[in-house]
Amino acid sequence: MSEPGTIRYLRMYLHAPDGGRVPIGYLSSYGDIMRVSFDEDYINNPQRLSLSLTYRGADEAQTRAILQARHDGRVATNTGRWPPFFQNLLPEGINRKRLAAQRGCSVDDEFELLAAAGHDLMGALEVEPTPPREEIPQSVRHWHSALGFDVLEPGFVEMPVEDGSALPGAVTKFSAVVDGRRYVVRRHGHAGSHILKLPSTVHEDLAFNEFAGYALCDSLGLQCASAQLITREEAELPEHVPFEFILAVQRFDRVGERRVHMEEFAQAMGLEPARKYGKDIIADYGQMLRVIDQQSARPAKDVQEFLGRLVAFILMGNADAHLKNWALIYEDGITPALAPLYDPVSVASYFEDAPAGDYVLNRAIDKRVCEFTWDDMRHLIEIAGLARPSALIKHCRDLVSKAKADWPGVMADYSAPPPMVREITRRLAGKVALAA
Numbered sequence: 001m002s003e004p005g006t007i008r009y010l011r012m013y014l015h016a017p018d019g020g021r022v023p024i025g026y027l028s029s030y031g032d033i034m035r036v037s038f039d040e041d042y043i044n045n046p047q048r049l050s051l052s053l054t055y056r057g058a059d060e061a062q063t064r065a066i067l068q069a070r071h072d073g074r075v076a077t078n079t080g081r082w083p084p085f086f087q088n089l090l091p092e093g094i095n096r097k098r099l100a101a102q103r104g105c106s107v108d109d110e111f112e113l114l115a116a117a118g119h120d121l122m123g124a125l126e127v128e129p130t131p132p133r134e135e136i137p138q139s140v141r142h143w144h145s146a147l148g149f150d151v152l153e154p155g156f157v158e159m160p161v162e163d164g165s166a167l168p169g170a171v172t173k174f175s176a177v178v179d180g181r182r183y184v185v186r187r188h189g190h191a192g193s194h195i196l197k198l199p200s201t202v203h204e205d206l207a208f209n210e211f212a213g214y215a216l217c218d219s220l221g222l223q224c225a226s227a228q229l230i231t232r233e234e235a236e237l238p239e240h241v242p243f244e245f246i247l248a249v250q251r252f253d254r255v256g257e258r259r260v261h262m263e264e265f266a267q268a269m270g271l272e273p274a275r276k277y278g279k280d281i282i283a284d285y286g287q288m289l290r291v292i293d294q295q296s297a298r299p300a301k302d303v304q305e306f307l308g309r310l311v312a313f314i315l316m317g318n319a320d321a322h323l324k325n326w327a328l329i330y331e332d333g334i335t336p337a338l339a340p341l342y343d344p345v346s347v348a349s350y351f352e353d354a355p356a357g358d359y360v361l362n363r364a365i366d367k368r369v370c371e372f373t374w375d376d377m378r379h380l381i382e383i384a385g386l387a388r389p390s391a392l393i394k395h396c397r398d399l400v401s402k403a404k405a406d407w408p409g410v411m412a413d414y415s416a417p418p419p420m421v422r423e424i425t426r427r428l429a430g431k432v433a434l435a436a
Contacts, residue, residue: 006030006155007144008111009136014049015124015259017333022049026136027127029111030144032080037140038067049333050261051125052085053268053295070143074270081272082110088267088324089121090114093170102161115157117166120175120191123253124261124333129157162189163238168264168273168324169343171206172198174237176248183235183248193254196235197247203350205417207247212416213344216424217312219410220399223305225340226250252329252340261330262339265291266323276322277361281368282380285310288326289384295328295336302338303386304395307377309341311399314432315407317348317423319359319366349423373433400435404428 010027025038042048046060054074057063069075074083081087090113091099100107103116118127130136136154163186165175175192176183183196199206207229214227227249235246253262265288266276278284289306296302313321320343327339348366351359377396381389407428411421430436 006153007141008115008155008157009130009140010111010115010118010127010157011130011134012036013126013128014051014261014333015126016049017258017260017331019258021126024049024051026130026140027082027086027111027114028140028144032078033144034077034080034082034111035140035143036075036083036086037137037143039137043067047334049124050330050336052263053291053328053336054085054270080108080110082114084270084272085263085267086110086114087272088168088264089125089166090117090273091166091168092273094172095167095169099161099164099166102164103158114166116161116164118160118164119189120160120165120187122166122168123263124259124330126259128160130154163187165192167195172200174198176235179236181234183230185236185238191254191259193251195249195251196230196237197249198241199243199245201242204243205419206345207243207245208415208417209349209420210247210343210345212411212414212420213316213318213346214341215410215414216316216403216407217309217341217344219406220308220312220402222308222312223338223340224344225252225342249342252342261333262327263336264324265326265328268328268336269323271323273324276324277365278323281365281372282376282383284323286380286383288323289380289386291328291336292338293384293386297332297335297337304392305338307381307392307396308399311396311434312403313344314369314372314434315400315403315424315427316344317346317366317427318344319347319362319369320345346420346423348427349417349420352419352423370427370432377434396434404435 007028007030012025012027013021014024015021023039024042028035043064055066057066077083096107099113099116103112105112114127167173167175174185174196176185176194176196177187177190177192183194211227211229214224218224227247229245230248232241232244232246253260289303292302292306293299325343328336329339330336347362351363378389378393381392428435
């Protein structure tokens with residue numbers, strides 16, 4: 001949407017725990033060249049607000065080197081795509097198409113998509129066009145021209161779409177605020193406090209599946225996002241939906257009017273969205289556990305929580321617990337901790353009635369987790385370098401016993417769909433190695 005010979009800029013801000021909005025840098029685009037530039041004040045501040053672990057080195061000197069790098073893939077690309085942290089902020093599927101239509105841009109124009117949703121992004125990041133009277137630093141302006149491009153003038157960039165939002169994921173969802181007793185999508189520029197997740201014509205019971213999934217995880221004492229089933233009459237949506245019930249999930253990156261920073265593990269590990277399924281459960285989860293053990297503000301508690309979620313997901317058949325469905329939260333703006341659990345869907349309960357060609361990747365993942373043994377669990381704990389593996393194994397075994405005792409009643413109380421009940425019952429009876 002930019003004119004030839006122009007460069008587009010966005011100003012980046014992070015919201016601090018005290019509610020203030022701190023400028024941290026610029027995003028710029030010229031053709032297929034995308035650039036992240038950080039302010040000198042941000043680079044030189046050892047107590048800087050955290051944007052992502054991918055922008056943090058082993059020490060302060062390495063962190064500053066990353067933040068002021070010129071050609072590092074974390075700050076510059078030539079593919080027309082943002083570096084991985086920013087790519088992962090953008091929606092997928094129908095949500096991406098809706099945002100592109102609101103902006104009047106292509107679904108592949110990642111600059112405009114981010115600009116459109118700039119006031120309601122995940123976490124405490126906010127982006128908007130550079131203020132008219134603000135002079136863009138020479139180092140930022142000249143970076144593109146140093147590559148041999150004759151950049152003449154800054155191009156015009158529209159303000160974010162009033163009700164635009166970027167909620168990662170492919171399931172149809174809306175950002176909403178609570179107005180009285182109704183969930184309202186037309187927010188008039190306010191950042192959303194809740195996510196409204198819709199079922200699909202293929203899986204009309206999806207809201208019930210996920211709602212029951214939250215209840216199952218909560219019954220094991222796991223830290224979950226707050227979710228509830230609402231009727232479509234309780235939600236003011238921009239379009240008619242043919243479903244009676246919707247899942248409303250309270251955002252843990254919003255506390256009242258305050259924004260709390262967060263990032264998905266795909267962002268923390270520097271992976272593009274297409275690589276969200278990682279390579280291997282032991283290698284990927286081992287790396288995640290090392291991050292938690294070494295970086296978390298509450299490592300012992302978070303390690304135990306992480307392993308508990310792994311057990312729960314295996315037992316319920318959540319074969320879509322990819323690296324975008326685990327997250328870190330920065331409650332003090334600087335130090336990460338494991339964010340509350342979200343998206344606990346029993347995907348495996350849909351396999352039986354689906355054609356063999358559907359869910360190919362999820363089926364392969366589920367086959368692996370069904371075969372995941374207690375020796376595998378110990379290996380995972382050991383490669384993560386965790387202390388007291390025997391105590392952690394015992395904690396996980398205790399959760400399996402608790403699930404066997406409590407989950408049948410929980411599924412009945414929370415109206416779990418029949419296919420979900422059948423699948424989880426089989427898993428608790430020994431279909432998965434951990435429950436055998």
